[in-house]
Amino acid sequence: MSTTLALARREITGLFYSPIGYIVLAIYLLFVGLLFSLLVMQPGAIADPGPMFQWNHLILIFVVPFMTMSLFSEEYRSGRIETLRTSPITDFQLLMGKFLGAMGFYCVVIASSLIFILILSLFGRPDYMTVLTSYLGLLLMGMLMVSIGLFFSACTQHQILAAMSSCVTLVALGILFQAISYFLGSALGVSWAWLRTLRHVLRYLAIEPHMVNFSRGILDSQNIVFFLTGAGLFLFLTYVVLESRKWR
Amino acid sequence: MSQPAEIVVEQLTKAYGKFLAVDNISFAVPKGMVVGFLGPNGAGKTTTIRMLTCFMPPTSGTARVGGFDVFHDSLKVRNNLGYLPENAPLYLEMRVAEYLQFRGRLRGMDRGSIKKRIDEVTELCWLTDRKRWPISKLSKGYRQRLGIADALLHNPPVLVLDEPTVGLDPSQIRETRKLIANLAGLHTVLLSTHILSEVELVCQKVIIIGRGKILAQGSPDELKQQCAQRGSGARLVLEIRGPADQIRSALAALPGIEQARTISDNAVCTVELSGKLDGAMREQIAAMVQQRGWALREMRSAGASLEEFFVQITDPGAAAAA
Numbered sequence: 102m103s104t105t106l107a108l109a110r111r112e113i114t115g116l117f118y119s120p121i122g123y124i125v126l127a128i129y130l131l132f133v134g135l136l137f138s139l140l141v142m143q144p145g146a147i148a149d150p151g152p153m154f155q156w157n158h159l160i161l162i163f164v165v166p167f168m169t170m171s172l173f174s175e176e177y178r179s180g181r182i183e184t185l186r187t188s189p190i191t192d193f194q195l196l197m198g199k200f201l202g203a204m205g206f207y208c209v210v211i212a213s214s215l216i217f218i219l220i221l222s223l224f225g226r227p228d229y230m231t232v233l234t235s236y237l238g239l240l241l242m243g244m245l246m247v248s249i250g251l252f253f254s255a256c257t258q259h260q261i262l263a264a265m266s267s268c269v270t271l272v273a274l275g276i277l278f279q280a281i282s283y284f285l286g287s288a289l290g291v292s293w294a295w296l297r298t299l300r301h302v303l304r305y306l307a308i309e310p311h312m313v314n315f316s317r318g319i320l321d322s323q324n325i326v327f328f329l330t331g332a333g334l335f336l337f338l339t340y341v342v343l344e345s346r347k348w349r
Numbered sequence: 350m351s352q353p354a355e356i357v358v359e360q361l362t363k364a365y366g367k368f369l370a371v372d373n374i375s376f377a378v379p380k381g382m383v384v385g386f387l388g389p390n391g392a393g394k395t396t397t398i399r400m401l402t403c404f405m406p407p408t409s410g411t412a413r414v415g416g417f418d419v420f421h422d423s424l425k426v427r428n429n430l431g432y433l434p435e436n437a438p439l440y441l442e443m444r445v446a447e448y449l450q451f452r453g454r455l456r457g458m459d460r461g462s463i464k465k466r467i468d469e470v471t472e473l474c475w476l477t478d479r480k481r482w483p484i485s486k487l488s489k490g491y492r493q494r495l496g497i498a499d500a501l502l503h504n505p506p507v508l509v510l511d512e513p514t515v516g517l518d519p520s521q522i523r524e525t526r527k528l529i530a531n532l533a534g535l536h537t538v539l540l541s542t543h544i545l546s547e548v549e550l551v552c553q554k555v556i557i558i559g560r561g562k563i564l565a566q567g568s569p570d571e572l573k574q575q576c577a578q579r580g581s582g583a584r585l586v587l588e589i590r591g592p593a594d595q596i597r598s599a600l601a602a603l604p605g606i607e608q609a610r611t612i613s614d615n616a617v618c619t620v621e622l623s624g625k626l627d628g629a630m631r632e633q634i635a636a637m638v639q640q641r642g643w644a645l646r647e648m649r650s651a652g653a654s655l656e657e658f659f660v661q662i663t664d665p666g667a668a669a670a671a
Contacts, residue, residue: 107454111440118442180438184499187402187434188455189427347405 104190105198112202113209116168122206125164129210132160137217148225150218154235154316157214158242158308162271165243168206169250170264172199173343177258192343200251200336207243211236231318238315241328242308246271248335255342279307355380355507355537356401361410363396370396372561373410378554380506383533385552386541389663393561394541395435398511401539402432414507428456431505431536435512437496441485445476445495448484449502456503463502470498474528490521497528501536508538514547526551545659559663585622585631585650586612591643593618599637605630617646626650 116122133153140152176182185195221227253266282303285296304310311324356378363371371393378384388394400407401414403423412419415429440448446467453463471477474494479487484495493513500508513529514522530551532538542548548555549569556566565572589596593614600620601609607624622634631648638645 104455104457107451111443111451115440115442180434180436181440183399183402183404183434184432184438184452185455187404187427187430187432188452189424189457190455191424 105194105201108190108195108198109201109205112172112199113205115171115202116206119171121167121171125168126210126213129160129164130213130216133157133214133217136160137220141217141221142224148221148227150221150227150232150235151316153214153217154239155309155313157211157239158246158275158312161239161243161246162275162308163268164210165207165246166250166253166264166267166271168210169203169247169254169267170260171254172203172251173255174258174260174263178260186347192340196251196336196340196343200247203247203251204243207247208240211239211243228318231316234318234320235316237320238312238324241315241325241332242312244332245274245308245328245335248332248339249274252335252339252342255339255346274306275308278303279309282307353380354378355415356539357413358397358401359411361397361400361412362408363393363400363405364408369561371400371407374558374561374563375410376556376563376566378537378539380537381534382553383529383538383540383551384554384556385548386539386556386558387543387545387548387659388541388558389543392559392663394543394558395511397558398432398509398539398541402430402509403427428503429505429507431500431503431508433493433496433500433508433510433513436515437493439484439492439495442483444481444483445471445487446480448495449499452499453502458503466502466504470501473501474498475524489516490518493517493521493525497525501532506537508532508536509541510538511541512543513540514542514544522547557659557662564662585626585634585648587620587622587634587638587645588617588647589620589638589643589645590617591638591641595641596620596638596643599641600634603630603633603637 116125136153136156137150140156141150173182176185190198218227218232249270250263250267253270254260254263256266257263282300285300285303305327311327314321314324354377358377359375360373361371361375362369362373374393374397386394386397396405399405401412401419403419403426406420414426417425417429419426440451443451449467449470450463453466458466467480471480474497476491476494476498479491482491484492487495493516497510497513500510510529514525517525526547529538529540533551533553540547540552552569554566554568555572557564557572565575567575587600593611596618597609597611597620600606600622605625606622608622610621612619612621635645635648
């Protein structure tokens with residue numbers, strides 16, 4: 102456990118040492134601020150930060166890949182993977198260390214948006230329990246996003262390739278699937294059974310429908326299971342990739 | 350060998366597709382010895398070392414480090430091992446002490462012993478005045494030393510150093526060699542290099558590898574002898590005052606001399622001999638020269654250096670011709 106934490110700590114400090122960490126933070130804050138001022142902080146509106154959380158993933162799908170791209174890629178490229186893998190740590194510890202490190206930084210990123218809750222609380226009285234479930238939702242969603250980033254980072258020694266692949270995957274989950282399912286539902290107007298099924302599957306795989314409940318203060322096991330199984334799947338795939346690299 | 354072997358390699362093979370990077374090699378490294386692993390670039394040194402350090406599994410064969418199998422007891426092997434990879438890859442944004450602390454925690458050391466060992470290894474590797482420096486600001490030599498300090502941190506019985514002196518300036522090379530020589534006895538060291546003088550200076554045993562196969566092994570002196578016995582490399586250079594023609598033909602007539610070549614024939618003539626040049630022969634030559642009334646000014650053996658031997662046995666052209 103302490104070795105895993107040592108790895109995680111190095112990842113977090115590594116992101117704070119590099120400009121990437123600060124750029125990620127700045128961009129995130131900029132766009133959350135935009136969401137906040139456009140959707141939440143309106144004259145006469147009720148003090149509900151919900152929309153800010155409901156659409157948060159639209160920012161994070163472009164921000165998380167840059168946090169996670171170097172996790173393994175940079176270790177491969179620099180050759181440090183050799184010092185890591187010849188240390189007495191298991192692949193699982195290595196994986197968990199990287200994952201927890203990236204999650205730690207992710208937490209710092211989403212916690213930075215607390216400033217907007219603070220501003221909101223100066224003008225009104227938001228429902229703090231809803232804020233809490235929203236952050237829980239962001240945390241669970243982050244586990245999925247970070248594990249996807251981690252997977253692509255483990256696949257290649259090129260950071261940019263890792264960032265682009267995870268970005269494409271996250272755009273599919275965050276925007277594309279939902280858009281397609283919306284298009285299938287309304288524009289076509291046909292009611293073939295397999296099309297309906299496809300629509301449901303795509304809608305289930307999309308991120309936004311799962312975030313809505315959290316941002317409204319609802320904890321639905323379906324949403325929690327979605328994020329956890331998704332994260333578990335990609336962590337497992339990353340583990341397989343790590344194992345298989347040994348045999349090349 | 351009287352000492353128990355710390356590293357035992359048996360029929361180790363690593364294949365990349367059809368290409369055999371390491372081809373069925375076996376060797377042993379006795380406890381407390383500094384052993385040089387010598388070979389030209391691309392001979393399979395790094396591949397062998399990577400298998401020994403559990404970075405990649407062997408295609409076939411076994412390797413045991415400190416009594417543990419690198420495949421089945423990989424974690425125990427890695428616990429007993431300090432490894433300096435080629436080019437000493439480091440986290441450039443970290444500071445020296447911070448990096449060592451991180452490495453210590455990866456190896457499950459407790460805070461107290463990490464602190465104590467950091468002081469010890471930084472002193473041992475002449476890093477004490479650089480402890481607070483960011484690694485990105487260190488020169489190549491200091492980075493290499495930090496890599497060695499890292500390998501030594503948990504005081505492992507076995508050390509594997511992949512080309513530890515590459516990229517260092519001459520004085521740093523000397524210091525690093527001194528450091529490695531000092532480790533003998535306390536640690537078992539396997540040192541990979543393609544620099545021959547390094548091996549002659551610090552190693553008690555040499556393993557020469559080429560094209561994935563072990564070509565020779567033994568102490569540097571043994572290898573020199575082996576080289577002399579092979580004959581082709583060893584030569585004897587004589588400086589004799591006397592008539593050049595007569596000297597040459599007299600020497601060539603001696604039984605066992607394959608070739609006598611006059612290098613210079615001024616008042617003092619220099620002759621180079623090759624063939625069977627053992628002690629008895631040299632005495633015989635000295636006696637003959639004296640008997641003829643010439644003056645023997647110098648007799649030295651040439652070419653029986655490790656370098657010649659190395660070039661001979663690792664050069665594919667020479668091997669094909671032999």
